[in-house]
Amino acid sequence: MKKSIALLMALVMVFTISQLNAAIAQNTSIKAESHTTAVNGDRETLTINIPSGVKSGDLLIAQITYEKGRDAWPITHPGGWNHIVTTDAYQGGGYTDIGQVLYWKTADSNEPASYTWRFSQSVEALGGIIRYSGVAESPIIASSGQGGYGESTGQNQMVANGITAEEGAMIVGFYGIKELANLETPNGMNRVYQQWDRDNDYSILAVEEVGLAAGATGSRIAYSWEYDDPRESLESQWVSQLVTLRPSNGEGTTQQPPVEPPAGDSGITIFLDGQLLQLEDLPTIENGRTLVPMRGFFEALGADVSWDASTKTATGIRGGTVVRIPIGSNQPTVNGSVVVIQVPARIINNRTYIPLRFVGEALGEQVDWDGTTRSVIITTR
Helix, strand or coil, X not given: CHHHHHHHHHHHHHHHHHHHHHHXXXXXXXXXXXXXXEECCCEEEEEEECCCCCCCCCEEEEEEEEECHHHHCCCECCCCCEEEEEEECCCCCCCCCEEEEEEEEECCCCCCCEEEEEXXXXXXXXXXXXXXXXXXXXXXXXXXXXXXXXHHHCCCEEEECCCEECCCCEEEEEEEECCCEEEECCCCCEEEEEEEECCCCEEEEXXXXXXXXXXXXXXXXXXXEECXXXXXXXXXXXXXXXXXXXECCCCCCCCCCCCCCCCCECCCEEEECCEECCCCCCCEEECCEEEEEHHHHHHHCCCEEEEECCCCEEEEEECCEEEEEEECCCCCEECCEECCCCCCEXXXXXXXXXXXXHHHHHCCCEEEEECCCCEEEEECC
């Protein structure tokens, strides 16, 4: 009898351990399957080939590193890619000659052979695309970005600020430096790739770590060393970014339905001071004028927004400027003065849409249109 009980307990323990191992495997299912890198040789574009073996549903993450910092903006990304974070080198000390931007995309069954990013002028640029499997449909948990110079962080340290993670998540780090350098992988992380632009002295690094616990990740520090002598530290302008990825079967996974564009969606993109502006709903075109979601656009410009249901009037206030926009009226007011517009605000799919150019200029911003890339470019003053 005792032997039977002992055998039963042993079987229970084996079953429990196997279930635990299966749960751990399920929560750490994210895997880097393949990657590609590219260097552009000082051009207005950077083209990166698609990684091998891409399957529908895979996650693609692109690292785009470029010289001239904000002078390279706006950066036009290929269709289907989503902006994560843009970072420039530390500007307080005047070090602005390197920038880096990350994008993500869920692969479909008909991916092209390559993707091309376009800059506002010729720049030296390099980058890479990593293909991940086992990532949730809503893949990005959090991101961070920081830029600097060796002296700002202590000799040759490139510090990526910590972010938040969910159980079983993966953290991916991207580093760029304006030097031909050997970049040391942060402790506890694995290298995905390192790429150099040997003609123009730029270096990038991509690293990863899987199986995170829920909560704050802490920072990740890469070190820069002389390319020809890895014992000698190297200080220069750098950028660093972190992204946490949600596993497809991990705890905290959320499956989000695809966003349906509003009627008349134009496919245009909006840049605010060089950064892609992502609103809660897509912009639309009415009679040649761009309309945008009221609340998200006002708040992006730093304005407080309110809605008066009785008069169907949207109000945005920033500093001493008060903009009132009645729905359906072509006579909004700025500080009480009527301004006649061609296309009034309107309701689309139960969302209030307001005229972009009128609101931007009413708040004192410069608003430009790039017909080639179908981009609205807003510059704050």
